[in-house]
Amino acid sequence: MSQRHQYAKELGGTWQRRARFAWVVAGLIALPFVATPFLLDLVNQVLLASIGALALTLLTGFAGLISLGTAGLLAAGAYAVGVLVHEANAPFWVTLPAAAILGALLGLIFGLPSLRLRGLYLAISTLGLHFVVIYLGGEYEAREILSTGIMIDPPSIGRWSLSSGRDWYFVLLSFAAFALLISVNLQRSRTGRAWRALRERDVVASAIGIDVQRFKLMAFIVSATMTAVAGALFAYFRNFVSIDAFSLYLTVQYVAMIIIGGMGSISGALLGAGFVILFPYAIEAIAGFLPARFSNAVFALDYAAFGVIMILFLLLEPAGLLGFWRRLRYSLSTRFGRPLP
Amino acid sequence: MIDASSAAPLLAVEALEVAYHRVAVGLHGVSLRVMPQTIVVLFGNNGAGKTTTLRAISGFIGLDDARVTAGSIRFAGLVIENQPPHANTERGIVLVPERDKVFPNLTVAENLAVTVSHRASARERHRLEALVFQFFPTLARLRSQLAGLLSGGERQMLALGSAIVCKPELLLIDELSLGLAPVVVEDLVRRVSNLKQELGITILLVEQNASVALAIADYGYLLENGRVVLEGPAADLRGRREIQQSYLGQASGEERRSYRALQRRSSERPDG
Amino acid sequence: MSLQLLANIVVLAAIYALVSIGYVLIYRVSRVLNLAHGELMMVGAYLLVATADLFSGDPLVALALAGICGLVMGVVVYAVLMRWMTGEAVLTAVLITIALGILLRGSVILIWTTQQFYPSATFGWRNPPVPIMPGVQISAASLAVLIMTCLVYVGLFIFMQWTRWGLRMRAAGQNPLLAELRGIRLHGVYAFAWGLSTFTASLAGMLMALDSGVESTMATIGLKAFPAALVGGLDSLLGAACGALIVASAEIAAIQYVNPLLSDVVPFVVLLIVLAIRPWGLFGSREQLDRV
Numbered sequence: 001m002s003q004r005h006q007y008a009k010e011l012g013g014t015w016q017r018r019a020r021f022a023w024v025v026a027g028l029i030a031l032p033f034v035a036t037p038f039l040l041d042l043v044n045q046v047l048l049a050s051i052g053a054l055a056l057t058l059l060t061g062f063a064g065l066i067s068l069g070t071a072g073l074l075a076a077g078a079y080a081v082g083v084l085v086h087e088a089n090a091p092f093w094v095t096l097p098a099a100a101i102l103g104a105l106l107g108l109i110f111g112l113p114s115l116r117l118r119g120l121y122l123a124i125s126t127l128g129l130h131f132v133v134i135y136l137g138g139e140y141e142a143r144e145i146l147s148t149g150i151m152i153d154p155p156s157i158g159r160w161s162l163s164s165g166r167d168w169y170f171v172l173l174s175f176a177a178f179a180l181l182i183s184v185n186l187q188r189s190r191t192g193r194a195w196r197a198l199r200e201r202d203v204v205a206s207a208i209g210i211d212v213q214r215f216k217l218m219a220f221i222v223s224a225t226m227t228a229v230a231g232a233l234f235a236y237f238r239n240f241v242s243i244d245a246f247s248l249y250l251t252v253q254y255v256a257m258i259i260i261g262g263m264g265s266i267s268g269a270l271l272g273a274g275f276v277i278l279f280p281y282a283i284e285a286i287a288g289f290l291p292a293r294f295s296n297a298v299f300a301l302d303y304a305a306f307g308v309i310m311i312l313f314l315l316l317e318p319a320g321l322l323g324f325w326r327r328l329r330y331s332l333s334t335r336f337g338r339p340l341p
Numbered sequence: 342m343i344d345a346s347s348a349a350p351l352l353a354v355e356a357l358e359v360a361y362h363r364v365a366v367g368l369h370g371v372s373l374r375v376m377p378q379t380i381v382v383l384f385g386n387n388g389a390g391k392t393t394t395l396r397a398i399s400g401f402i403g404l405d406d407a408r409v410t411a412g413s414i415r416f417a418g419l420v421i422e423n424q425p426p427h428a429n430t431e432r433g434i435v436l437v438p439e440r441d442k443v444f445p446n447l448t449v450a451e452n453l454a455v456t457v458s459h460r461a462s463a464r465e466r467h468r469l470e471a472l473v474f475q476f477f478p479t480l481a482r483l484r485s486q487l488a489g490l491l492s493g494g495e496r497q498m499l500a501l502g503s504a505i506v507c508k509p510e511l512l513l514i515d516e517l518s519l520g521l522a523p524v525v526v527e528d529l530v531r532r533v534s535n536l537k538q539e540l541g542i543t544i545l546l547v548e549q550n551a552s553v554a555l556a557i558a559d560y561g562y563l564l565e566n567g568r569v570v571l572e573g574p575a576a577d578l579r580g581r582r583e584i585q586q587s588y589l590g591q592a593s594g595e596e597r598r599s600y601r602a603l604q605r606r607s608s609e610r611p612d613g
Numbered sequence: 614m615s616l617q618l619l620a621n622i623v624v625l626a627a628i629y630a631l632v633s634i635g636y637v638l639i640y641r642v643s644r645v646l647n648l649a650h651g652e653l654m655m656v657g658a659y660l661l662v663a664t665a666d667l668f669s670g671d672p673l674v675a676l677a678l679a680g681i682c683g684l685v686m687g688v689v690v691y692a693v694l695m696r697w698m699t700g701e702a703v704l705t706a707v708l709i710t711i712a713l714g715i716l717l718r719g720s721v722i723l724i725w726t727t728q729q730f731y732p733s734a735t736f737g738w739r740n741p742p743v744p745i746m747p748g749v750q751i752s753a754a755s756l757a758v759l760i761m762t763c764l765v766y767v768g769l770f771i772f773m774q775w776t777r778w779g780l781r782m783r784a785a786g787q788n789p790l791l792a793e794l795r796g797i798r799l800h801g802v803y804a805f806a807w808g809l810s811t812f813t814a815s816l817a818g819m820l821m822a823l824d825s826g827v828e829s830t831m832a833t834i835g836l837k838a839f840p841a842a843l844v845g846g847l848d849s850l851l852g853a854a855c856g857a858l859i860v861a862s863a864e865i866a867a868i869q870y871v872n873p874l875l876s877d878v879v880p881f882v883v884l885l886i887v888l889a890i891r892p893w894g895l896f897g898s899r900e901q902l903d904r905v
Contacts, residue, residue: 066704117892120646120703124843125888128881135878142874252711259708300722307716314709315697401794430796441791444784454777455784457796503795 028173032166040165042278047172048233050273051179053257054266055226058183060255061264062192063219064199066119069110069126070254072133073224075246076106077231079137082150082241092155096232103228104221106133111220115213130251137243149242152235168237175233179226183266186222195219249303256306260313262322271321279306349418350374351543352398352511357412357422359393359402359567367407368393369567375511375560380537380544382554382575385564391547392439394564395513397422398545399436400429416511431459433510439519439547442500445489449480452488452503461508472540473502476532494525501533505540512536512544518553526550530557555579616749618869624755626854626861627762631817632838633845633853634765635810641848642786642806643799645695645706649714650814651835652721653690657683657815658822658831659721665732672736676819683815687807695807696800714832722829730827732819740824754824761820765813769850782806786848837877840884846897855895859883 032040052070059065080099084090090098113125141149154163162171186192194215197205206212235241253276258264261272280302287298294301317324352375359368368390375381383391396402397409400421414422421429444452453470461469474481477498483491488499497517504512517533518526534557537544548554555561555575563571563578571578632654639647647653660682664675694713698706733740733754742750751759773779785792785802793799814835821831841860845852860880867875893899 113888117888120707121888121892123704123707124646125885128840128884128888131878131881132885135875139874249715252715255708256712294723297722297726300719303719304716304723305719307712307714307719310712311694311709311716314705314712315694318705399794401790426793427796427798430794436794438791438794441788444787444791446787447780447784451780451784455780455792455795455797457781457798459796507796 032169037165040169042281044165044168044172044237046274046277047169047176048230048237049254049257049277050176050270051230051233052227052254053261053269053273054179054183055223055230056254057258057264057266057269058186058195058226059219059223061258061269062187062199063195063216065111065114065216065219066123067110067126067220067223068123068248068251068255069130069133069224070227071246071248071250072130073103073106073110073227074231074234074250075133075137075243076102077228077233078235078241078246079140079231079243080228081152081232081235083140085152086144086146086150092236096229099228099232100225103225103231106228107221107224108217110224111217114216114220127248130248134243134246137246141243146242149240149244152239152241154239155236162236172233172237175229180266180270182222182226183269187266191215191218252310253306256310256313258320259310259318260320262320263318265322268320268322275321279309351377351417352545353413353415354394354398355413355415357394357397357414358410359390359397359407360410361407367567368397370412371564371567371569372412373562373569373572375543375545377543378537378541379559380534380546380557382546382548382558382561383564384548384551384554384561387549388566389564390567391564392515393567395436395515395545395547398429398511399434399513400424400426401436430507433460433508434513435504435507435509435511436513437500437504437515439515443488443491443496443503445487447488448485449488449491449499450484452499453506456503456506458507461506465508466506469506469508473505476505476536476539477502492525493521494529497521497529498532501536505536505542509542512542514544514546517546517548518550526553533557616746618865620745620749620751622858622861622865624751624759625865626857627755627759628817628821628834628857629838629841629861630854630857631758631762631765631813631820632835633842633857634769634813634850636839636842637845637848637850637853638769638806638810638813640842642782643699643789643803644703644786645698645710646703647710647807647810648707648836648839649710649717650810650839651832652714652717653683653686653811654814654818654821654835655721655827655829655832656686656717657811657818658827659725659730659818660686660815661732661819661822662725662730662735662827665735669735669737672738675732675736679819680812680815683818684808684812686815687809687811688804690811691800691804691807695803699799699803718829718832727829730822732827733823738823752824754820757823758817758820761816765816766850766854769809773850778802778805833877837880840880840887843884844887844894846894849894849896852894852896 031043035043052074056067056070059067077099080102081092081095084095084098110126110129114122117125141147154161156162162168186195194205194210197208197210198212198215198219257272257276258269259272260275261270262268283302283305284298287294287301290301313320319326352373354371354373357368357371361367371390371394373381373383373394383394385391393402393407396407398414398416398421400423402408402423409422412422413420416429416432416434419432421432421434444455447455453473458466474484479495480498480502483495488496491499501514514533517529521529530553533544533546536542546554546558555578558575561573561575561578562569571581573581632650635650635653636647639645639650657679660679661675664678664682665672668675668678690713694709695706698709740752740754743753743756744750745756773783781792781797782802782805784795785797785799789799792802818831821834837860838857841856842853844856844859845854860883863883864876864879867879887894
């Protein structure tokens with residue numbers, strides 16, 4: 001059976017899987033029509049975040065290359081849009097590809113240290129690059145005297161412009177689905193296997209003939225391109241670009257997504273994105289019940305709670321929500337004496 | 342101190358099984374006895390399980406993601422398998438590891454001073470340190486030298502010295518002669534024998550070089566693939582043709598064969 | 614280059630040097646990168662705010678008390694959190710320190726709000742500029758930082774080379790397994806290293822509090838000092854001091870001759886250059902790279 005045929009068969013699967021798939025698709029299409037605007041906005045945020053989370057999973061989860069540069073890359077994509085709009089009023093079909101190209105270039109630069117450094121030292125180098133990118137963005141804002149950032153009009157074709165929650169939902173869903181497709185494909189491809197070999201032991205990988213350098217750079221470039229595009233979408237989604245939004249905390253949130261979700265897995269990335277995005281809203285809800293000094297400083301409460309949650313996951317469940325779910329399923333199935341679906 | 346005249350073994354290992362979390366190789370039922378104030382040697386090829394056995398006895402096996410899954414280890418009657426590592430050190434079981442056996446950026450004197458042993462009072466420590474310099478005059482001469490700059494033989498002496506300062510009852514030595522020149526080994530072997538004599542410590546020694554091993558040992562165990570395949574007093578082992586062929590024959594450049602293979606072959610031949 | 618500029622470099626270098634001690638101590642002894650160091654320094658500053666309120670008439674008592682709390686804080690952080698990471702992957706430990714930093718930042722604002730505090734005002738102390746040479750002056754607090762940094766460096770050097778605990782810490786850093794084999798309890802050594810590290814961090818925080826006040830954003834100085842430690846080789850105290858001088862020189866020079874906005878990014882440019890040319894730093898060794 002040819003590769004393609006087998007792949008299609010796997011995707012199609014049995015009758016049951018096809019039915020389940022159809023239900024999911026139907027649900028996804030129906031969602032924006034039944035959800036409240038607030039809920040829809042939440043879903044949109046999660047979809048947007050999952051693109052970045054998938055990108056980080058590719059890099060760190062699959063290829064084992066530690067990167068703390070996510071915020072810098074998001075900023076780069078957002079700034080590609082911001083600068084082109086501010087300088088030349090460029091339309092989205094120019095800014096988005098520009099963001100992607102900038103992402104790829106930065107990916108190459110962020111990836112160069114990985115040829116020599118590993119683990120902690122690699123993470124530190126990406127940290128340094130993050131600060132350089134942030135500085136450049138700040139420089140631009142200072143020079144152009146944009147103390148409150150750059151305003152971005154919604155992307156438009158002719159008279160229709162992308163501004164409603166529902167329209168954004170479908171756009172973001174498409175981008176997220178595309179990112180998902182790329183990730184799944186890469187995972188199964190030769191590249192994905194090479195990345196897995198890299199993650200395990202790059203010394204051994206090179207010994208068995210894998211061109212370690214090429215695959216490392218590829219991982220960085222693909223991941224950075226995806227992240228930059230996500231950053232560009234950010235800019236349009238918020239109608240606004242400011243360098244203050246891209247702090248180290250943002251990077252940590254994305255790292256938390258892949259840890260909390262479950263490192264190295266695609267569904268983990270999606271779970272983690274959902275968790276981290278929704279978390280502040282949960283905290284805000286709880287803050288209402290707390291004394292005034294806490295409810296007045298919700299962002300600080302958010303920080304502190306986020307720190308606690310991240311520590312708890314790292315200490316108790318390093319395999320993330322996926323790991324937790326698997327253990328739960330296992331203990332339940334042994335309790336009831338049969339495997340659960 | 343343990344009464345040397347008692348017939349009870351200082352160390353008794355019974356049907357020990359060790360499983361590694363990731364690597365399959367382990368121990369499949371090793372039994373051995375170490376009588377007080379004797380030198381017992383474990384020998385065998387790489388991967389036979391010698392180091393694993395020592396690690397299990399020393400208590401530092403958890404670091405390799407391994408644990409004792411069956412059998413027992415008794416030291417002076419106490420059960421000690423799967424205990425926290427420092428518990429065994431405090432009981433007097435001191436291990437000289439195969440690699441990384443000294444602190445390279447500390448001087449010789451600092452290497453001896455840095456050990457912590459609640460078994461020895463301050464006076465005893467001083468006495469033991471002086472004893473080490475007495476046993477190994479070279480170390481006394483190199484007192485202020487950085488341990489990382491010592492030669493292989495000197496490093497081994499220092500490793501032994503730092504173990505002695507911990508006042509061991511049972512000294513576990515992983516690979517005494519590995520990587521050392523024959524002249525150095527001869528000297529080392531003599532000193533180890535003296536150690537046993539003068540300090541009355543018991544030594545369990547792992548050695549790949551059987552002739553070295555059998556020269557000082559009182560008793561020996563041959564390990565292969567995680568099992569004891571041969572044991573006996575050193576004098577007996579020296580005479581066994583299989584040992585000579587497969588292990589002592591290194592000098593003549595013969596290929597190493599497994600003891601089992603030799604047994605099979607010898608049982609096929611008419612003269613046995 | 615004027616003498617005043619030189620003085621500024623030395624003062625900045627002293628701050629970076631004092632802060633980077635903490636990174637070096639923990640990394641050298643336990644191979645963990647403590648990225649919460651800046652936040653721990655910030656907590657030290659806030660501790661002084663608290664003790665200054667209690668002992669406004671007795672600045673020395675307030676300072677001493679804050680220092681002791683700083684030391685205890687490090688031991689507690691190890692005992693409660695970091696001890697579980699001993700033996701685990703280094704990256705997980707580093708991620709936990711990042712999470713700890715975030716937790717501390719949030720907590721500090723929850724307890725003290727975003728208001729700025731001036732403990733020197735609580736003590737009634739003016740922080741006058743001190744002329745140390747004709748035409749050159751630095752603030753009194755900066756002079757204190759200079760003196761403190763020298764004292765701490767000398768004290769630590771003596772401690773590491775000539776005391777028993779210092780010897781054990783050095784040994785544990787070189788070969789943790791052998792240390793345990795020879796009776797050195799790693800948990801005790803690591804806890805002590807953390808305590809010393811947060812003590813120096815608190816010291817730095819307190820001095821900076823007396824100089825320019827306390828605010829939750831002061832934690833970023835911690836991250837800026839990190840390149841100094843890295844340039845020096847991450848496990849060398851002397852290296853950290855040299856690194857601090859290099860980073861401070863580059864930063865002041867850039868502010869003076871190129872662009873004041875560069876001040877926050879210059880340390881990281883130095884970091885990138887070092888990583889590109891000689892990742893193991895001035896006094897480190899190549900093997901360090903493979904350890905992680």
